[in-house]
Amino acid sequence: MMIMHTCYHQNIHKLLMILSCLGGNMKKFWSFGLMVLCLASLSGCESITRAIRGDDYVNAKIAASSSEAAASASASASASSSKAYQKELKKALSADQSAFPQLSTDVANDEAEVIMHTSMGDITLKLFPKYAPLAVDNFLTHAKDGYYDGLLFHRVISDFMIQSGDPNGDGTGGQSIWNGKDKSIDSGNGFVNEISPYLYNIRGALAMANAGADTNGSQFFINQNSDDQSSQLSSDNYPQSIIDAYANGGNPSLDKNYTVFGQVIDGMDVVDKIAAVDTDDNDKPTTDVTITSIEVVKDYDFD
Secondary structure, three states, X not given: OHHHHHHHHHHHHHHHHHHHHHOHHHHHHHHHHHHHHXXXXXXXXXXXHHHHHOHHHHHHHHHOOHHHHHHHHHHHHHHHHOHHHHHXXXXXXXXXXXXXXXXXXXXXXXXXXXXXXXXXXXEEEEEOOOOOHHHHHHHHHHHHHOOOOOOEOOEEEOOOEEEEOOOOOOOOOOOOOOOOOOOOOOOOOOEOOOOOOOOOOEOOEEEEOOOOOOOEOOOXXXXXXXXXXXXXXXXXXXXXXXXXXXXXXXXXXXXOOOOEEEEEEEOHHHHHHHHOOOEOOOOOEOOOOEEEEEEEEEOOOOO
């Protein structure tokens, strides 16, 4: 995952600079220093992945080949740094608030709307097929087919996010609507990330959970953190309207790594109630919190 690799390389660079300044007498400590820093960096930076996917997943990933992890990180970096993305980002940086659909509670003609009925209350969300057509199509189809009915919120972390969408109920399962049906979209590992400079992990944002770049299946999460995040953001990389929105909370560290495809427009109090329930050591609620059903209030025609 990109967050882990970014932290790792930044810390390596810092260590190299420090050691080079100390001179040749410190060369014998290089190997030891690098080893310690690698372990510390990986331990600290993998925490977000553990939060989204769980310990079993992370432990399996660490055991996998480093070349596969590097390829995944490279793919995510490529998606967010492509010429097309940079061109759109340049336009987004100068756009006014109306250009960012998450910042309005109105449901536009090119948006969909659903009500997520849960055991703790209703959450109304609008979806953005213009910017994340695959994620929205996948979510709406699963919703209409009853795929999400009865599923647990299997991972709940107060001041971070609430997660569901896994038929296994433990963060290890879930497939896209194209799995086993259309290999051009999902070859068996999930469908591609859809990263847009007009959508962000602000408080209330609905996003796909994944196991690395381009591995989207059925799991999703809602950003719940309410702490002000705006001071850490630069207008060189974030539109001012989004910086202002991050003052109300969210998780900017997840931007460019997870597909944002919707936004809570009513029922954020229910999200907060779910986030506040007691959980076990794996962040699973000690008392089941479930999705009763997802009602499609306003559908979208992808034809």
